[in-house]
Every structure is written in C-alpha cells, then in structure tokens.
Amino acid sequence: MSPLRSLLLSRSAVDRDGERRTDPGLLEALWADPATRVLRVRPDGSAPLRARAQGSAEPAALELVAPGDVARALPEPGPVVYLGREEDGTAHVAVEVPDDQEVADAAGWPVRSGDEEWAGLRAVAAELDDRDAGLLVEAVGVLNWHRVHPHCPRCGSRTAVTTSGWTRTCPVDGSEHYPRTDPAVIMAVVDEDDRVLLAHNALWPAGRFSALAGFVEPGEPLEAAVRREVLEEVGVVVGEVEYKGSQPWPFPASLMLGFTARASSTGVRVDDVEISDARWFSREELAAAVTSGEVLLPPSTSIALRLVEDWYGEELPARPSW
Ligand SMILES: [Zn+2]
DSSP states (O other), X not given: OOOOSOOGGGOOOSXXXXXXXXXXXXXXXXXXXXXXXXXXXXXXXXXXXXXXXXXXXXXXXXXXXXXXXXXSSOXXXXXEEEEEXXXXXXXXXXXXXXXXTTSOOXXXXXXXXXXXXXXXXXXXXXXXXXXXXXXXXXXXXXXXXXXXXXXXXXXOOBOEEEGGGTEEEXXXXXXXXXXXXXXXXXXXXXXXXXXXXXXXXXXXXXXXXXXXXXXXXXXXXXXXXXXXHHHHHHOOOEEEEEEEEEEXXXXXXXXXXXXXXXXXXXXXXXXXXXXXXXXXXXXXXHHHHHHHTSSBBOOTTSHHHHHHHHHHSSOOOSOOBO
C-alpha cells in the first residue's frame, strides 16, 4: 500500500497527553499559568489568525494567546478542553467563544478586540503548519461534540464537562459520555481498464465531481460499507477493496476512511437522490476535463482529491477548485 500524499487535516505536532486529563485540577492550573496557550474557536469552527502585514506572503498561523487575554477566570461552565502539550512543555487548551466575543462583559470575557482575522479549516488548513493544523482539527472536533450533546441521552438532564473537556457526566445518574466520531468511507472506484469513477452530487453546482462516499452503518464492516454505498449510489458492483488512509473531517464529526475499490461491473445507474451523474474517466480524459474547467475536483484539504491523485499517479494539472 502506498500511503496517500499530504493529508492536510491528519497532521499533528502536539502530544494529546491523555493521562493528564484525569487530573481534576488541571484546567484551573493551566488557566492560572500565563505560559498556557489558548485557542479560541467560534461555533462556526473559525479561529483567530496571527496578524500579517497587508499583502504579506507569510502563511497563516493561529493566534494563540495567554488565558488572561481571553477571560479573567476559567470560563464556566465551559467547555474548555485540554488539547495536549508540545515537546517543550507548552500546554494548549481550546475554548469556545461566542461570535460577538469582542464585547467585553461582566463575566470577564474577553479582552481581545474584534479586529482579528478569523478563519476556518477549509480556508486555511493548507497554510497552517503541522502544529496549528492538528490543534485546530482536534479543537473543532471536540467542541462540535460539546455543542450538540449538552444533555444526557439516558435521562435528559444537562451534563457537566469533565475529564478536562474529554467527557460529559450526568449529575443525576452518573453516566459518562464520550466525544463521538462518525466513520465514513470514501472510495476511488477503478474498473478493469484502470478508469476511475467520479460522481456529481445532486446538490452541487455544475461541474463538481468527486469520489463516492457514505457513512458506515452500525454493525457494518468498512469493506461492506464501501460495496453497499457504491451499489446504492451508482449501481456498480465492487469486488476487492484496499484501505489507503484516513483523515478527520470535523464538519461536524466525520472520520473519512479512504479506499481504492475494484469494480467488477461498469454500467452506471445513479440513484438520482444523492447522486445525479457519475462518469468513468481515463487519466487522459480526466486531465483534459480538469484543464478545460469542465470538471472541478474537490479542494486540497479533502482526502477525495488525494485518492484521485493516488490513482492518477501524480498531482493533477493546475486547476480551479471548489
Ligand atoms: Zn442522566
């Protein structure tokens, strides 16, 4: 297996340091330490970027600040999440801040003003270094979970943030709840003539084509999910499947598991619900369609593009993207 090239959201340079999360005083101690770095994230997944001179070619980097620059006291009830520490010991925490966070209020939130540039992963992941990309993927993933799972699934009570932001605990029945990740398979389907099958989603603007993908169902192995999704969406029968790599996709909670799948039939019958068009491309046909702009491939942040390039054998020609 050749690993996929440059999965931009699979990078990291920070040890998640899971053992330390169970220290009940950890977040308070880190918030009192001016050396701690805080990553602020808005509900839309955007984070502040370090100021750059106008027109500067400098790549984007996250603006990480001291706790005192965010709020005087540890924000309660949070969530505040311990993300881990760097080799030099620098500890990182993430906190969700409101959209209008430039307005300082009596709760002590926040000190920083609204002239910062905020951006999300889709916009800046390609520019961020490994540390910043890993921090933002981790923070967005776990904060998304907190936002949509505030209540106990057993009794409906509001749960409390515990384990330095990595669990929620029900105050009524004591049940503990863990962040969710939803596995999804994504596959470059290739036929006997070595053509690749790309599909157009019914909701996309004209010209966009990508690899087929879908969520894994409960009780289903990954290989079966690949075969089921391809059959459902385009009516193609798949035999052998080969795992190629994975990338978190925290929009809001997916883990994309990438495969190459060998088709044993080539007749395409789209489901017309999710998929409205699907075509086989030879390498020459795809290169020509991308160059002419007839086909727009997914962005460089996606594992979909890396799967297509893995089949193609190299980077595709320079192209307009989504
Ligand atoms: Zn409960």
